[in-house]
Amino acid sequence: MQTINFLKPNRDNIKNYSIIGSFLVLVSLIDVISNAFLKVNLTSFLPGSLTTLFPLIIGLIGLNMMRIDYSGNKKLDLLNKNINTNNFNALLTLLILFSIIKALPQSLSWMIFDATISGDSKDACTGTGACWTYIKVWFRRFMYGMYPNEFHWRINTAFILVIALGFVGYFMKENLKKYLALYYVIIYPVIAYLVIYYLISGGSFGLQWVETGAWGGLSLTFIVSFFCLIFCFPLGMIFALGRRSNLPAIKYISICYIEFWRGVPLITVLFMSSVMFPMFLPEDFFMDKLVRVIIAITLFEAAYCAEVIRGGLQSLPRGQYDAAKSLGMGYWKMHIFVILPQALKLVIPGIANTFLALVKDTPLIFVVGLAELAGMLALAKTNPKWLGFAMEGYIFASIVFWIICYAMSKYSYNLEAKYKTER
Amino acid sequence: MSDPIIKIQNMNKWFGDFQVLKNINLEVEANKKIVVCGPSGSGKSTLIRCINRLEEHQEGDIIVDGNELSEKTKDIEKIRAEVGMVFQQFNLFPHLSILDNCTLAPIWVKKMPKKEAQELALDQLKKVQIDDQANKFPGQLSGGQQQRCAIARALCMQPKIMLFDEPTSALDPEMIKEVLDAMVSLAKGGMTMIVVTHEMGFAKEVADEVIFMDEGMIIEKADTKEFFANPKSDRTKLFLSQIL
Numbered sequence: 318m319q320t321i322n323f324l325k326p327n328r329d330n331i332k333n334y335s336i337i338g339s340f341l342v343l344v345s346l347i348d349v350i351s352n353a354f355l356k357v358n359l360t361s362f363l364p365g366s367l368t369t370l371f372p373l374i375i376g377l378i379g380l381n382m383m384r385i386d387y388s389g390n391k392k393l394d395l396l397n398k399n400i401n402t403n404n405f406n407a408l409l410t411l412l413i414l415f416s417i418i419k420a421l422p423q424s425l426s427w428m429i430f431d432a433t434i435s436g437d438s439k440d441a442c443t444g445t446g447a448c449w450t451y452i453k454v455w456f457r458r459f460m461y462g463m464y465p466n467e468f469h470w471r472i473n474t475a476f477i478l479v480i481a482l483g484f485v486g487y488f489m490k491e492n493l494k495k496y497l498a499l500y501y502v503i504i505y506p507v508i509a510y511l512v513i514y515y516l517i518s519g520g521s522f523g524l525q526w527v528e529t530g531a532w533g534g535l536s537l538t539f540i541v542s543f544f545c546l547i548f549c550f551p552l553g554m555i556f557a558l559g560r561r562s563n564l565p566a567i568k569y570i571s572i573c574y575i576e577f578w579r580g581v582p583l584i585t586v587l588f589m590s591s592v593m594f595p596m597f598l599p600e601d602f603f604m605d606k607l608v609r610v611i612i613a614i615t616l617f618e619a620a621y622c623a624e625v626i627r628g629g630l631q632s633l634p635r636g637q638y639d640a641a642k643s644l645g646m647g648y649w650k651m652h653i654f655v656i657l658p659q660a661l662k663l664v665i666p667g668i669a670n671t672f673l674a675l676v677k678d679t680p681l682i683f684v685v686g687l688a689e690l691a692g693m694l695a696l697a698k699t700n701p702k703w704l705g706f707a708m709e710g711y712i713f714a715s716i717v718f719w720i721i722c723y724a725m726s727k728y729s730y731n732l733e734a735k736y737k738t739e740r
Numbered sequence: 741m742s743d744p745i746i747k748i749q750n751m752n753k754w755f756g757d758f759q760v761l762k763n764i765n766l767e768v769e770a771n772k773k774i775v776v777c778g779p780s781g782s783g784k785s786t787l788i789r790c791i792n793r794l795e796e797h798q799e800g801d802i803i804v805d806g807n808e809l810s811e812k813t814k815d816i817e818k819i820r821a822e823v824g825m826v827f828q829q830f831n832l833f834p835h836l837s838i839l840d841n842c843t844l845a846p847i848w849v850k851k852m853p854k855k856e857a858q859e860l861a862l863d864q865l866k867k868v869q870i871d872d873q874a875n876k877f878p879g880q881l882s883g884g885q886q887q888r889c890a891i892a893r894a895l896c897m898q899p900k901i902m903l904f905d906e907p908t909s910a911l912d913p914e915m916i917k918e919v920l921d922a923m924v925s926l927a928k929g930g931m932t933m934i935v936v937t938h939e940m941g942f943a944k945e946v947a948d949e950v951i952f953m954d955e956g957m958i959i960e961k962a963d964t965k966e967f968f969a970n971p972k973s974d975r976t977k978l979f980l981s982q983i984l
Contacts, residue, residue: 640827643824644897645818645820645849650848654848
């Protein structure tokens with residue numbers, strides 16, 4: 318025990334100990350880095366397995382010397398509290414650090430240093446690194462699917478219009494603010510639908526008709542996510558209220574609806590919507606596959622939204638209901654002005670969760686033949702001219718999805734902060 | 741003698757198998773102030789919550805301002821608008837400012853123009869001396885200020901009857917006084933009030949009648965002076981000896 322006591326600092330000598338400790342950790346890191354990047358083994362003088370374990374041992378001793386309950390140094394305390402609470406955690410910290418350092422050179426050289434981006438055919442990719450040429454050449458397909466190249470401006474214009482219309486709420490005059498919810502729940506989706514229908518589908522105003530089968534890529538991801546998000550939220554709200562209703566018929570219909578859609582996998586819902594559903598329709602009635610898929614996903618996600626919102630409704634104290642009722646408010650006034658504004662605020666994290674899951678579920682529509690971003694990748698990787706670049710494609714798709722989802726979650730944090738109220 | 745504004749006849753209420761209110765008979769005339777007291781769990785709160793039908797009774801009649809409360813009552817909102825209520829936990833709407841708390845119901849229930857509602861609200865807030873806090877949010881106010889705001893909010897509906905459900909029980913001793921002051925001045929203004937409280941000083945000062953409840957029954961109902969001077973039942977005597 319003497320040696321361990323010898324390595325244990327107290328508040329008086331912590332300064333010396335932390336200097337020696339951090340020096341030892343630094344040495345261990347330098348050893349690993351030089352090993353990984355420069356392929357130089359600094360400790361080759363040590364025998365056998367000891368040379369591999371050397372950085373770990375040195376690092377552990379270093380971290381052990383720095384560990385103290387309360388040092389008074391803020392940074393050191395933070396470090397000790399988070400990654401250096403005991404020997405086991407110190408070991409984990411070092412192992413994680415080392416494996417990141419070990420993995421870095423290979424992945425960096427594959428992704429950047431040895432990668433190819435020039436040229437426009439597979440022949441350009443001769444190196445050992447990634448072939449970004451593949452992404453470059455297929456970029457338009459990944460973005461717009463099979464949509465004819467010369468009409469891509471139509472998709473871009475439609476998206477810009479839809480986004481611009483989404484910002485109208487910010488510029489609305491004060492006296493029109495009360496119609497904001499109406500605008501976003503009813504008017505906006507209708508306008509957006511018309512914009513997308515007339516611009517992207519075409520068929521009138523001298524625009525050539527492009528069938529939805531040709532739509533694809535990231536733009537299809539956006540279209541599907543957009544409509545599903547915008548419709549599933551109000552629908553979920555209705556079912557959440559319905560499930561808490563005092564009227565048995567409404568209550569049980571809501572429960573059945575929610576339990577049904579939560580019980581079936583999305584993939585079967587999509588199959589049903591594209592294969593079985595048309596069989597039940599009258600002969601002369603036609604509904605586009607894309608529309609059917611959007612409706613299916615909306616109904617599916619609405620059930621999840623409903624449960625999230627119900628959680629928010631239940632977390633409000635009963636007193637809020639009592640107070641609203643005692644002021645003479647009826648069911649709808651009570652919910653619109655008192656209950657929902659508070660409940661929806663509480664469920665922002667949960668709703669963001671559901672929405673992110675929805676966006677990431679959209680690739681599933683590939684099973685019914687709609688190729689959005691991930692679907693286009695699946696098609697592209699089987700192209701005989703471009704075999705063998707699945708990896709690059711999936712990395713590209715992950716990055717794109719990550720950016721979309723991260724932006725959404727950031728936005729939800731902002732909303733949370735904006736609508737935070739003290740209780 | 742005028743018709744009573746609240747009339748309760750042979751009212752019984754159960755929570756499941758448990759009978760909370762047993763054979764309640766009560767008449768309250770307009771402009772009278774009634775204090776309801778009794779040990780906890782005696783059904784006081786439930787009784788006044790029945791008067792604006794936040795709780796439903798199973799047997800008997802409750803008639804408020806000429807309207808009978810029952811499952812068939814269609815315009816329960818209209819009756820509730822006539823009956824203001826103040827709760828133990830204030831129950832202000834935390835997402836709205838003090839002023840909006842007060843104007844919400846007048847604007848949307850009574851269809852009052854916004855400007856008029858705001859003037860009325862400021863007037864009421866001034867009476868409870870928190871008009872300078874009008875633009876703050878409930879979370880920024882002390883308990884006493886919140887409760888006074890809750891009183892103002894109820895008064896903004898210009899009710900005929902005010903119900904108070906232990907309005908001072910959740911407050912610090914220091915804040916109790918400011919809330920009671922607001923209630924006393926309201927009482928002097930001639931409002932019909934039913935107050936569930938343990939503040940016997942308040943009862944002595946403003947109440948016309950005191951009701952003592954225990955185990956869901958009205959044990960004693962008497963003029964205030966009579967009630968404190970010579971209570972009739974032994975249960976009341978015991979209760980008074982413990983809290984006075």
